[in-house]
């Protein structure tokens with residue numbers, strides 16, 4: 307089984323070509339270059355695009371724009387290549403790269419995305435229950451290193467590979483392949499305008 | 511056939527157009543109802559919806575044309591100007607479709623797309639002509655010498671004409687989108703009932719912000735309860751002022767530039783009073799006035815195609831260069 311996996315939810319987008327569990331190629335880039343990186347990864351792996359049998363894509367949470375780029379690429383690829391796709395949470399992929407660690411993604415606006423009781427959630431870094439001595443990975447952990455380390459958490463160095471949601475993990479975690487139309491992004495926040503309407507602040 | 515995609519604002523659109531300019535499919539999924547609750551287009555809401563709609567809209571267009579991806583020779587897509595997050599959804603989809611089948615990609619300027627709505631069959635308009643392009647985001651006078659581009663000879667210094675319609679509709683309590691609502695109500699009103707002046711600016715430029723202010727004062731001057739009774743008169747007078755400004759500037763520019771032909775494109779070109787006032791001009795077909803992908807595919811016939819795979823890292827742009 308040949309799986310093309312990619313994730314564009316965070317600043318470091320990743321691509322991997324995995325066949326029967328063996329990583330044939332893996333790359334990192336910016337989200338806007340994702341298709342370029344897919345092309346390069348397939349060439350590096352010696353896999354024709356028509357030989358791709360499954361897609362695995364990161365569903366976030368992360369940057370809304372980056373996340374959408376990955377999902378629209380997956381949906382369109384699935385349609386054009388006629389292959390099934392599966393979504394994998396970017397938090398789950400990060401966690402899979404560092405067993406035992408807590409994944410923390412920068413949610414902008416002074417907040418983080420993380421897993422709480424296995425559920426993706428958004429909260430202020432100060433509200434994350436830090437376990438002294440335990441490991442925190444992801445661009446949010448790097449950004450809020452001070453907050454986490456002050457309370458005894460451990461954050462690997464900025465250049466550590468542990469902070470990257472490597473797409474090999476998406477390929478490994480992907481299950482329940484099906485129509486790409488079902489793949490939903492994990493936004494975890496409603497748009498500001500919707501909040502304004504609900505709070506009665508926006509008058510039309 | 512050219513497969514066109516358009517996602518620059520709040521319409522998700524796909525179309526199939528032949529090299530001769532014949533429209534085989536033209537699918538537009540409007541998000542207007544979705545944005546009505548916010549009183550205008552919300553970029554983040556639009557981007558989320560585009561993600562959901564692009565693939566179904568493309569599939570629908572192919573089905574309408576009785577075609578498959580194998581029948582597509584090039585993919586055209588709006589690169590800008592527009593909402594950057596919304597543009598990126600369409601651009602990513604277009605790149606992926608083109609890449610999957612090793613097709614060329616044609617990035618299209620959205621404004622060129624509106625002009626190219628005149629180059630579709632039947633009834634393609636031959637340049638040269640002076641083109642009034644009036645939408646919710648732009649109000650431009652364009653000197654169109656050939657089908658590949660245009661030269662801007664006038665623009666709005668503040669609000670776009672379509673924006674003026676939307677703001678006026680909001681002041682009159684007509685909701686969003688405002689253009690069609692004002693057009694409808696204006697038919698029951700007296701366009702000379704209120705004097706709403708449009709600022710005169712030098713050259714061939716437009717200014718509509720003063721008009722909106724004049725409407726604010728006109729509404730305020732009415733006694734409570736009177737607004738309801740005079741709403742149609744206000745709508746008619748307001749529409750008359752916008753149309754007068756558009757027509758006046760267009761005719762003046764055509765005369766100054768010696769243009770033999772005048773054309774009107776964009777969402778505001780669907781306004782009935784504007785169409786009547788410029789009945790002698792080439793008017794974009796009603797179905798092609800508001801954003802659609804047929805016009806994008808049409809423009810692609812006269813734009814530069816990027817061969818596979820040179821477009822993989824292509825970016826979108828939010829504002830006109």
Ligand SMILES: [Zn+2]
Nearest residue numbers: 620624645801
């Ligand atoms: Zn437009």
